[in-house]
Amino acid sequence: MTSKTNGVYDRTPLIAGNWKMNLDHQQAVTLVQKLTWILTDADHDFEKVEVAVFPPFTDLRSVQTLVAGDRLPLVYGAQDVSAEDSGAFTGEISAQFLSKLGCRYVLVGHSERRTLHGEDDAVSHRKLTAALRHGLTPVLCVGEGLDVRQDGHHVEHTLAQLRGALDGLSTEQVTDMVVAYEPVWAIGTGEVAGPDDAQQMCAALRTDVASRYGEEAAVGLRLLYGGSVKSSNAASILREKDVDGLLVGGASLDEAEFASIVRFEHHLLTD
Ligand SMILES: O=C[C@H](O)COP(=O)(O)O
Known part of the structure; x- marks a missing residue:
């Protein structure tokens, strides 16, 4: 059984900051330095x-x-990846290049890729396999829009995205993956899915993986919640049994706020 209050976890929690199209390379260095200082000091x-x-x-x-020069303890990833390894694909970035840059993770199927660039589950599947080929851990993003939520079909919709992207992968490939549940209506809107909503969806995702890929894959799978996460709501979401971390957008652009989210356990103790 996962314990979220005595320091023992079934899975290592992951707090991930998706900067989206913000911060140039100089601002990136400043933010990473300040974030590490705050966390190290704490x-x-x-x-x-x-x-x-x-x-x-x-x-x-x-x-x-x-990160390499100063041996910083945080890790990093890319926001997207090409489904192809190399060739005449102008503007695309291959998983091999990301791997060479020391990335551990890559986001796949973020809702902004789906809505702004028409990416579907088949594309997510190809990107997932490209990432895995080059030793990256994919963070597959799934989640429903407001219309689907209002119709009450959010669980089926999100499970269909999961199945479409994972279809054909082996148990070994699914084990150690990360899946982020991001209800589209909660992204950048200030609307947050309640802890119960996050738990309901994460439990459904884990059960689905267990039924298709076995218990071991389901136990290893880390499930994140994303959508208007802030330091004031992070701890209550992370208290839920099947929520193993957070994918933070806007609040990750402020080092103090993001550090406070990372230190969610502090809020659990002081709430
Ligand atoms: O990838 C992050 C999500 O899109 C959430 O963004 P947000 O925290 O700004 O709502």
């Missing part, structure tokens, strides 16, 4: 609660140089 245990940032592509080399 004696944050990075092994116990993992911290990841997802800067724009153009920042990754600078972040790599800083």
Whole structure:
């Protein structure tokens, strides 16, 4: 049984900051330095609660140089990846390049890719497999729009996205993946799904993975919630049994606010 209050977890919590199209490479270096200072000063245990940032592509080399040069304890990833490995794909970035830049993670199927660039589950599947081919851990984003939520079909809709993206992957490939539940109506709107909503969906996602890929894959799978997360609501969402972390957008652009989210346990103790 997961314990969220005595320091023992079934899975290492992951607090991930998706910067979206914000911060140039110089601002990226400043934010990563300040974030690390704040967390180090607060004696944050990075092994116990993992911290990841997802800067724009153009920042990754600078972040790599800083993290490797100063041996910083946080990790980083990219916000998107090409489904192809190399070739005539103008503007695309391959998983191989990201791997070479020291990325651990890559976002796949973020709702902004789906709505603004027409990416569907088949594209997510191809991107997932490209990431896995090059040793990256995909963070697959799934979640329903407001119309689907209002119709009451949000669970079926989100499970269909999960199945569409994972279809054909092996148990081994699914184990250790990360899936982020991000209800589209809660992204950047200030509307937050309640802790119960996050738990209901994360439990449904884990059960579905267990039924298709086995208990081991389901136990290893880390499930994040994303959508208007702030330091004031992070702890209550992370209290839920099946929520293993957070994918934070806007609030990750402020180092003090993001550090406060990372230190959610502090809020659990002081709430
Ligand atoms: O990837 C992050 C999500 O889109 C959430 O963004 P937000 O925290 O600004 O609502």
